[in-house]
Amino acid sequence: MEDTYLADQKASAFCQSTKDKNRFETIYNRYVGKVYQKCLSMTQDPETSKDFTQDIFIKVYFKLKTFENRSSFSTWLYSIAHNHCLDQLRLRKRTRVELLSDIAIVVEAESDQSTLNQWHIMECMMNDLPSQEATLLRLKYEQGLSIKAISERYQLSESAIKMRLLRTRDKLQTMYMMQYGT
Numbered sequence: 001m002e003d004t005y006l007a008d009q010k011a012s013a014f015c016q017s018t019k020d021k022n023r024f025e026t027i028y029n030r031y032v033g034k035v036y037q038k039c040l041s042m043t044q045d046p047e048t049s050k051d052f053t054q055d056i057f058i059k060v061y062f063k064l065k066t067f068e069n070r071s072s073f074s075t076w077l078y079s080i081a082h083n084h085c086l087d088q089l090r091l092r093k094r095t096r097v098e099l100l101s102d103i104a105i106v107v108e109a110e111s112d113q114s115t116l117n118q119w120h121i122m123e124c125m126m127n128d129l130p131s132q133e134a135t136l137l138r139l140k141y142e143q144g145l146s147i148k149a150i151s152e153r154y155q156l157s158e159s160a161i162k163m164r165l166l167r168t169r170d171k172l173q174t175m176y177m178m179q180y181g182t
Contacts, residue, residue: 024061024064027073027077028057031074031077032053032057034074034078034143034144035053035056035057035077035078035081036049036050036053037144038078038081038082038085038142039052039053039056039081039085042082042085042086042089042119043085043089052081052084052085052088053081055084055088056077056080056081056084059080059084060077060080063080071135074143075135075138075139075143078138078142078143079138082123082142086119086120086123089119121176121180122172125172125175125176125179126138126172128175129168129171129172133164133168133171134168136150136161136164136165136168137165137168137169137172139153140165147161147162147165
């Protein structure tokens with residue numbers, strides 16, 4: 001795991017300075033499946049997820065110079081993926097295109113309580129958590145890393161990681177209950 005992390009950091013730094021397409025292709029090949037899965041989990045639509053994944057990697061390619069190594073490259077990438085999906089889902093919620101006899105008509109979307117609202121609520125609450133707690137949750141649930149991989153990354157025991165995840169989930173639940181009372 002550490003080798004992948006270091007390789008990604010080096011590849012991203014090299015891509016930032018040279019826009020080397022081969023290095024970017026390495027990063028793309030390593031993460032395209034995970035980014036697609038992230039998109040699919042948010043959209044529930046394979047075709048839309050493929051489109052979003054391509055858009056995300058185009059955005060990442062042009063935003064590489066903004067990567068500041070404050071987090072791992074994968075965390076930065078998944079953050080871009082998550083935010084892109086949220087933005088696109090918000091946009092689609094505002095407008096919906098219906099085809100009527102081969103003419104596209106834009107119709108205002110209904111404003112119902114939806115998955116998008118739940119994602120937004122969760123994102124806001126995640127932003128209120130200390131960064132290390134939010135990162136642990138993102139590594140486990142957004143990026144799908146195993147407890148073992150996370151424990152190796154942070155050089156903590158697996159039981160310590162499990163306990164931190166449990167406490168952070170409990171904290172989120174308490175925050176939700178205080179805010180929304182359900």
